[in-house]
Amino acid sequence: MHQFLIRRLSLLVPTLLGMTLIVFLMVRLLPGNIVDIITAGDTSLTDEQRKQIEDQYGLSGSLAHQYWGWLKDAAQGDFGTSLRNTTPVSEMLVDALPITLELVFLGLLIAVVVGVPLGVVSAVRRDKGSDYVSRVAGLVGVSIPSFWLATLLLLFTSRVFHWVPQFAYVSPLDDPWENLKQFFMPALSISVFTMAIVMRMTRATMLEVLNLDYIRTARAKGLPRRRVIFRHALRNALIPVVTIVGFEVGVLMSGAAIIEIIFGLPGVGWNLLQAIFNRDYPLVQATAVLLATTFILFNLIVDVLYSKLDPRITLE
Amino acid sequence: MSDDELIDEERLEYEERRTGLTRAQLLARGVGLAAVGALGGRAEAALGALEAKPKRGGRLTWALEQDPVHIAPFGQTLTSGHWGKEFIYDSLVEWDRNLNQRPALAESWKVVNNKTVDFTLKRGIKFHNGKEVTAADAKYSFDLQAAPPPPGTVATLSQFPAIDKTEVLSKYRLRIHLKKPDASLFGYLAWSRYSPIVPQGMYDQLNPAREGIGTGPFKLVRYTPNDAVELVRNPNFWRKGQPYLDALTLKVLTDEQARVAALRAGAIDGATLSPDAARQFVGQRGFKVLKNYTAAFRELQLTLKDPSKPWIDGRVRRAVNHAINRQEMINKVYGGNGAYSGHVPPGYGPWPLSQKELRTKYEKFDLALARRLMAAAGHQRGFPVKLTTFSTPPDFAALASVLKEQLKRINIDVDIEAQEPGTFGARNSAGSFEWDLTARGMRGDVIGYTNEFNPSNAIYGRWFGDYKNKLMWRRVGALQVTLDQKKRLPIAKALEKQLLDSVLIEIPLIAVQKFQVVRTRVHNMYVAFSDFNTGLRYAWVD
Numbered sequence: 001m002h003q004f005l006i007r008r009l010s011l012l013v014p015t016l017l018g019m020t021l022i023v024f025l026m027v028r029l030l031p032g033n034i035v036d037i038i039t040a041g042d043t044s045l046t047d048e049q050r051k052q053i054e055d056q057y058g059l060s061g062s063l064a065h066q067y068w069g070w071l072k073d074a075a076q077g078d079f080g081t082s083l084r085n086t087t088p089v090s091e092m093l094v095d096a097l098p099i100t101l102e103l104v105f106l107g108l109l110i111a112v113v114v115g116v117p118l119g120v121v122s123a124v125r126r127d128k129g130s131d132y133v134s135r136v137a138g139l140v141g142v143s144i145p146s147f148w149l150a151t152l153l154l155l156f157t158s159r160v161f162h163w164v165p166q167f168a169y170v171s172p173l174d175d176p177w178e179n180l181k182q183f184f185m186p187a188l189s190i191s192v193f194t195m196a197i198v199m200r201m202t203r204a205t206m207l208e209v210l211n212l213d214y215i216r217t218a219r220a221k222g223l224p225r226r227r228v229i230f231r232h233a234l235r236n237a238l239i240p241v242v243t244i245v246g247f248e249v250g251v252l253m254s255g256a257a258i259i260e261i262i263f264g265l266p267g268v269g270w271n272l273l274q275a276i277f278n279r280d281y282p283l284v285q286a287t288a289v290l291l292a293t294t295f296i297l298f299n300l301i302v303d304v305l306y307s308k309l310d311p312r313i314t315l316e
Numbered sequence: 317m318s319d320d321e322l323i324d325e326e327r328l329e330y331e332e333r334r335t336g337l338t339r340a341q342l343l344a345r346g347v348g349l350a351a352v353g354a355l356g357g358r359a360e361a362a363l364g365a366l367e368a369k370p371k372r373g374g375r376l377t378w379a380l381e382q383d384p385v386h387i388a389p390f391g392q393t394l395t396s397g398h399w400g401k402e403f404i405y406d407s408l409v410e411w412d413r414n415l416n417q418r419p420a421l422a423e424s425w426k427v428v429n430n431k432t433v434d435f436t437l438k439r440g441i442k443f444h445n446g447k448e449v450t451a452a453d454a455k456y457s458f459d460l461q462a463a464p465p466p467p468g469t470v471a472t473l474s475q476f477p478a479i480d481k482t483e484v485l486s487k488y489r490l491r492i493h494l495k496k497p498d499a500s501l502f503g504y505l506a507w508s509r510y511s512p513i514v515p516q517g518m519y520d521q522l523n524p525a526r527e528g529i530g531t532g533p534f535k536l537v538r539y540t541p542n543d544a545v546e547l548v549r550n551p552n553f554w555r556k557g558q559p560y561l562d563a564l565t566l567k568v569l570t571d572e573q574a575r576v577a578a579l580r581a582g583a584i585d586g587a588t589l590s591p592d593a594a595r596q597f598v599g600q601r602g603f604k605v606l607k608n609y610t611a612a613f614r615e616l617q618l619t620l621k622d623p624s625k626p627w628i629d630g631r632v633r634r635a636v637n638h639a640i641n642r643q644e645m646i647n648k649v650y651g652g653n654g655a656y657s658g659h660v661p662p663g664y665g666p667w668p669l670s671q672k673e674l675r676t677k678y679e680k681f682d683l684a685l686a687r688r689l690m691a692a693a694g695h696q697r698g699f700p701v702k703l704t705t706f707s708t709p710p711d712f713a714a715l716a717s718v719l720k721e722q723l724k725r726i727n728i729d730v731d732i733e734a735q736e737p738g739t740f741g742a743r744n745s746a747g748s749f750e751w752d753l754t755a756r757g758m759r760g761d762v763i764g765y766t767n768e769f770n771p772s773n774a775i776y777g778r779w780f781g782d783y784k785n786k787l788m789w790r791r792v793g794a795l796q797v798t799l800d801q802k803k804r805l806p807i808a809k810a811l812e813k814q815l816l817d818s819v820l821i822e823i824p825l826i827a828v829q830k831f832q833v834v835r836t837r838v839h840n841m842y843v844a845f846s847d848f849n850t851g852l853r854y855a856w857v858d
Binding site: 030031032033035036037038039042044045046047049050052053056057084085086087151154155157158159161162163164166167168169261262263264266270277278279 | 383385386393394466467469470471473474475525540541542543544567568569570571573574576577578579580581582583735736737738739740741742743745764767768773774775
């Protein structure tokens with residue numbers, strides 16, 4: 001286990017290096033830079049003024065020089081300052097990360113807590129009414145765009161209940177109840193797609209597992225039905241579900257941007273989107289590093305969980 | 317019609333649109349008398365009588381569509397940045413509701429010669445920290461405007477007038493020395509966007525990105541990025557009796573549907589919305605829909621660098637101008653909410669050409685004339701052209717489609733390419749386009765709308781190549797150096813007419829309206845032409 005962890009963590013460094021280089025080049029290959037954004041439409045700008053602004057933003061010099069400068073500082077934990085507001089980027093992300101993590105965590109929690117039991121019910125009551133309802137719900141879930149659902153929920157509660165969640169972030173440490181009220185609708189919006197996938201995957205794998213010999217043996221031995229399903233069948237059926245959940249963490253973290261915008265939650269996704277539009281290079285690069293690191297670490301956790309769920313799987 | 321009559325006519329048209337009153341009603345109230353400035357003042361007084369008596373007290377929450385990013389007074393390029401700071405600071409001069417210049421922190425000013433202007437400050441005005449405003453503070457502020465420290469950027473210097481230096485003559489008198497005659501000085505000050513006055517040494521005492529001390533009607537409590545700007549009344553505001561509100565909160569809500577939902581739920585008192593979203597609130601109990609023209613008129617920009625292109629011929633450009641049916645654009649894309657625009661948008665004080673002139677002459681829809689012009693230029697078979705525009709907001713693509721449809725009638729085959737704003741901005745600046753469909757923005761001075769026609773401007777060569785027009789150049793130059801605003805007006809009018817009649821290296825299209833929805837408890841709010849939320853300075857609540 002230790003060797004596995006060391007090997008995987010050591011791969012983190014070259015992976016991140018490659019990723020930062022790709023992101024660095026991609027964002028700079030986009031036409032226009034921050035100078036074009038902030039001076040757009042300004043017909044009185046002279047070439048000298050433009051050069052002065054580019055120097056002010058550190059956009060002079062070759063790409064290699066700029067990348068090396070950024071990399072050196074990043075290795076020491078300095079990811080630079082936002083070109084827009086000169087705030088240290090790490091400070092911005094420290095504020096943003098808990099918001100996104102909480103949103104993703106709650107979204108996944110809802111997805112798993114609802115999706116897994118629905119999948120089990122659907123598998124156990126195969127071809128019955130509840131199975132059909134679950135399957136249709138699953139289909140609807142994967143079809144609904146999360147941003148559409150988010151907007152719909154907001155408009156519904158504002159129209160019917162004259163209520164909307166608070167649009168200013170409330171930390172769970174300050175007011176857990178207010179925090180929960182604030183995050184419920186965004187988390188629900190973000191969870192529906194994953195919930196549907198989890199439900200369908202659980203159903204499929206449960207159907208497979210329920211037909212295996214050892215389950216038949218467990219029934220033949222007279223074990224209670226609940227025990228057969230939850231203790232013996234579900235545990236094996238959950239392995240692919242764990243894969244899905246691990247993969248969805250990365251998807252949700254980057255996909256949360258639109259939900260964050262709709263509900264006024266200034267998380268990582270929101271910052272990344274704004275940074276790309278504004279060509280705020282240091283913020284784009286730092287956010288990409290953060291998202292990639294999170295994604296890699298979560299997948300590592302998933303792999304470790306595998307071995308716990310299924311003793312047949314050894315970490316090599 | 318004389319220029320004064322034309323101004324009068326335009327003013328009446330503007331007030332009709334803005335207030336909804338008939339011409340007879342406006343005339344009965346004393347609106348409609350000639351003379352720049354005096355007219356605006358009378359209109360202001362006359363229309364002021366229509367509002368109920370304001371109440372003091374209460375809080376108002378307004379939604380901002382974008383985060384200010386920072387609220388530093390100098391070097392702020394974002395319009396949203398000014399939204400965050402506009403209530404904290406004042407300038408020496410300000411605009412009234414009709415964009416007439418009037419004294420603010422300055423009591424008066426005197427043009428000593430064409431390169432020297434003396435300002436006399438009002439006495440007894442206090443900053444939020446209790447310190448009195450003096451000429452030394454003004455000098456400090458102008459020095460920072462000329463060299464904005466971070467988080468500001470020198471990008472704002474393209475708007476900075478040709479100020480050489482400022483000199484403190486006495487405790488309340490400041491002299492501005494210009495490097496060359498520059499009439500944009502007063503508009504720059506009135507715009508206030510780049511010219512706040514702050515206490516001497518402020519930048520050493522606090523973090524201007526998040527904190528501020530000014531003379532504005534509201535004092536800053538707190539700015540939380542991506543969240544809100546919280547303000548409270550300045551009890552020592554120099555305009556007696558104002559502000560009416562106890563507190564003002566500017567809440568950042570970037571998603572439009574979130575703003576709609578927050579309005580319905582009563583979480584906010586007002587917001588800017590798109591025409592479609594605002595339309596939901598028309599006739600709804602508890603809400604008022606406000607609208608006004610803004611400076612962001614839509615315009616077709618052409619590059620003339622390639623001599624092989626058909627539109628190098630002025631007749632082709634005139635044909636395009638007269639083949640465009642602007643009323644059809646207004647109806648199809650903006651639901652009838654729009655006006656014809658010249659190079660200076662309608663509503664920009666006394667400067668723009670009248671709607672009558674634009675509709676009946678300079679921008680008259682005349683397909684037969686357009687076809688004759690194309691034939692005379694030898695292009696009756698038409699030609700292809702690539703038109704680039706913004707991918708967002710969506711009205712640009714819709715407008716481009718209508719334009720394509722209209723120009724097909726004179727056999728011009730328009731190929732539309734929608735671009736992400738950053739890409740568009742880069743290519744526009746570099747002149748790497750054939751035709752661009754874009755929007756202009758607010759300018760402090762009318763010269764801001766004709767700067768690109770100055771051959772010494774870097775953009776001139778990038779867009780217009782070797783295009784020569786000495787009369788146009790002379791007029792642009794005269795507009796720049798004539799400090800007397802009354803003398804500038806006929807120069808500006810003559811230039812605008814020339815640009816639309818024979819030059820047409822840019823083709824203005826239409827002015828669009830901005831919509832703001834407020835709850836009925838909010839009074840005296842108006843949609844400011846400048847695209848700021850200036851009305852909140854004077855608003856009051858039940």
